[in-house]
Amino acid sequence: MDIINEGACIVQPLSPGWYNNRVAGIDMLRLDAIHPIISGNKWFKLKLNIAHALKEGSKGVLTFGGAYSNHLVATAAAARENNLSSVGIVRGLHHQHQPTDTLLKCVAYGMQLKYITIQEYRHKTDEEWLIALSAQYADHIIIPEGGANEEGRMGAGEIAQHIPACYTHICLPVGTGTTLAGIRNALPEAQEIIGFAPLKGGDYLNEALRPFIHKANWHITDRWHLGGFGKHGDELITFMNDFYGINKIPLDIIYTGKMMVGLHAMVAENYFSPDAHILCIHTGGLQGNTSVSERLCYAGS
Numbered sequence: 481m482d483i484i485n486e487g488a489c490i491v492q493p494l495s496p497g498w499y500n501n502r503v504a505g506i507d508m509l510r511l512d513a514i515h516p517i518i519s520g521n522k523w524f525k526l527k528l529n530i531a532h533a534l535k536e537g538s539k540g541v542l543t544f545g546g547a548y549s550n551h552l553v554a555t556a557a558a559a560r561e562n563n564l565s566s567v568g569i570v571r572g573l574h575h576q577h578q579p580t581d582t583l584l585k586c587v588a589y590g591m592q593l594k595y596i597t598i599q600e601y602r603h604k605t606d607e608e609w610l611i612a613l614s615a616q617y618a619d620h621i622i623i624p625e626g627g628a629n630e631e632g633r634m635g636a637g638e639i640a641q642h643i644p645a646c647y648t649h650i651c652l653p654v655g656t657g658t659t660l661a662g663i664r665n666a667l668p669e670a671q672e673i674i675g676f677a678p679l680k681g682g683d684y685l686n687e688a689l690r691p692f693i694h695k696a697n698w699h700i701t702d703r704w705h706l707g708g709f710g711k712h713g714d715e716l717i718t719f720m721n722d723f724y725g726i727n728k729i730p731l732d733i734i735y736t737g738k739m740m741v742g743l744h745a746m747v748a749e750n751y752f753s754p755d756a757h758i759l760c761i762h763t764g765g766l767q768g769n770t771s772v773s774e775r776l777c778y779a780g781s
């Protein structure tokens with residue numbers, strides 16, 4: 481799939497003034513640069529799932545997501561590029577009447593959407609429910625929500641190839657934790673990994689991910705959920721505009737914006753020693769900024 485340009489993910493230094501020179505350096509790995517839609521970590525989590533579907537000779541892929549899901553739209557675009565059909569199971573019947581920009585993009589990429597109630601969506605990992613679903617969509621392989629399977633973790637592990645050994649700390653936002661697990665397993669244990677969960681209670685992942693991670697020196701914090709998943713108050717928007725003004729890097733409202741709020745605070749609290757060399761991963765998600773584009777000083781996509 482050559483429309484994805486993994487080579488475009490550069491490492492970009494942040495302005496030392498942004499972190500008051502309290503550490504040796506903070507750089508950002510711009511995974512958002514590989515593709516405007518199939519951006520960031522989503523491509524890495526999908527690549528082996530798509531390869532699996534092609535190898536099986538499947539007609540397409542089926543997956544799950546909310547009305548703002550970066551994973552849904554990335555799956556739609558990646559399937560289209562590979563001549564696979566795609567089905568998206570959407571959380572919440574009410575979105576059917578007023579589809580979000582994200583859902584409209586899914587449809588534009590040829591994804592067939594099926595809206596289900598929030599109650600029914602809770603079954604998304606129940607084996608029997610999934611068997612019934614796959615009977616309805618024969619010839620489609622099922623990719624779990626957020627690409628959270630072994631293929632997703634293995635693919636995410638390939639992000640480690642873009643992470644030089646000089647970094648002492650790697651920071652990234654987490655949702656399902658699939659990306660963190662893949663990267664943790666692939667990098668040397670000496671490099672500390674910090675995950676920032678943008679949802680209240682997101683630190684449950686410290687337990688939940690354990691079966692999938694076979695190395696130490698990682699943790700997930702939910703201190704900077706800033707009101708909860710998808711909430712974006714003025715504090716966050718102002719921070720993101722200031723961050724763009726100083727570093728010329730656009731952040732997204734759901735994941736990377738909150739990670740950088742958290743990282744900024746941890747640096748100020750002296751969590752890191754002065755010789756720390758930190759790499760934060762820009763996991764993409766900029767397509768989700770369209771709902772607040774008039775409040776941002778830079779364009780979404």
Ligand SMILES: *Cc1c(COP(=O)(O)O)cnc(C)c1O
Pocket residue numbers: 520521522550551626653654655656657658659660732735736763764765766
């Ligand atoms: C989906 C997403 C994440 C979360 O990735 P997980 O592998 O589910 O933890 C982080 N950042 C962005 C921008 C995303 O779209």
